[in-house]
Amino acid sequence: MSQSLRKPEIIKIARREGRVTVDGLVDHFGVAPQTIRRDLTELADSGKLERVHGGAVLPSTTTNIGYSERRALNQASKVDIARICARQIPNDCSVFLNIGTTTEAVATELLHHQGLLVVTNNINIAVILSQNPSVEVVVTGGNLRRSDGGLVGDLATQTIRQFQFDHAVISCSALRDNGDLMDFDIQEVGVSKTIIAHSEEVFLVADGSKFERKAPARIASMAEVDMFFTDLPLSPACAAFCESAGTKVLYA
Amino acid sequence: MSQSLRKPEIIKIARREGRVTVDGLVDHFGVAPQTIRRDLTELADSGKLERVHGGAVLPSTTTNIGYSERRALNQASKVDIARICARQIPNDCSVFLNIGTTTEAVATELLHHQGLLVVTNNINIAVILSQNPSVEVVVTGGNLRRSDGGLVGDLATQTIRQFQFDHAVISCSALRDNGDLMDFDIQEVGVSKTIIAHSEEVFLVADGSKFERKAPARIASMAEVDMFFTDLPLSPACAAFCESAGTKVLYA
DNA sequence: CAAATAACGCGCAAAAACGAACATTTTTTT
């Protein structure tokens, strides 16, 4: 039986039993443990299951808005980027976390920080960080965007203007060679600009796929970013721009 | 079976039996007592269980459990109250939904309304209503209160002041015979007062258990409420007050 | 109240599970 046939059955078993074990599936399908592990890893990456040592369980029932979010959240490169970004954030400071799946990953990495004040316009991040009792979570107001749980519009901007953050973690939809950060949604651009204006230190998180994307609205220039966290090498032009603008680039 | 696979089952047993013992789990899983102790310690650290000598019990006072229990409490009557309240809310209008388990039930009943603008300071309500694509959901800002997903504080009040609602649905922690609406949290009182001031028509939802509770902070008088939705008959004194104040009382 | 007993947590070594890299087989494409 090939992979595509095993996966649905693994899910079926998981739904019935609440969990699956590597050993159990090896017996069931008569394949090597490594094969089962690969299946489980892929099912976990796509959000169907949650991987644990020895097997997998159904994803925890703490409900987020979308299931597609969780899929993106599990992508390894985002987690790696998030980890090195979180390492630059000290305890006992104020942080803004913007909309974006990578910033959600950063939120997850902040689950064991202490004494943070986190302000966010992403409802998923609020739910994630509510698990850390040592973090004070503030949500900006705004219109709820269903696609990603973001809060956008004038209300969000207004709220942000009342703060001054030690650190801001932002992302973008696309990145141009000349160092411009671009976004799909014009409403969100206003929010991002306000965030940058009200932060001591701006962190940008974006995986390599953003280098190849196009987006219409300009958020800012890389020159306004203090640190850029990514996974793939920048284009020479962009690297040169960061160099001259004094933007540090850190690779996961 | 490995650790993370055991944990969900330990919780399941704990939910069913009310408690678990180290010895019992050793027999059940066939592992060393030391291993079970580790599991229980970790489950206790993450707040899922409360550790006691010889085993563990369900946490009696944790916020999460407390809330989900409160939500389950009187669930049937809450749904009934919510249904008659939702019936008074027309399509194509603006509604504020306040913090509270009964108002959450109202949100669920609004899942099939059309063309609403719903503003809320309850993150759970935002998640519930995001399922209805024909509702525009606006979230107020504020400090996230873990116990119930409420957004409180000055930011919330500020946001509300920028709107004028056709209808507001509020609840309260307790109700006095003289027609006063009371609450436990002074921060929330400010929010509720602002809501009342910015709404054309105020709906109060509260099940009968509120008649017997006491709470320290005064939100408002029943005279400021236009309709009161509940399940049990009011005390004669309270009924008389509503009558004279012109507050309609509707029973589920 | 004090001794006896049971339960507990910590450090450490063994065992199990893991992921990455590479070889091999199967399937698909040209």
Place this chain on the structure above:
DNA sequence: AAAAAAATGTTCGTTTTTGCGCGTTATTTG
């Protein structure tokens, strides 16, 4: 039918989990 791509199996170094010994702490019992 050959080449390319995908899936599977194998090996091996690394990480996680587990069980045991032992001193400490909590509960029970006389």
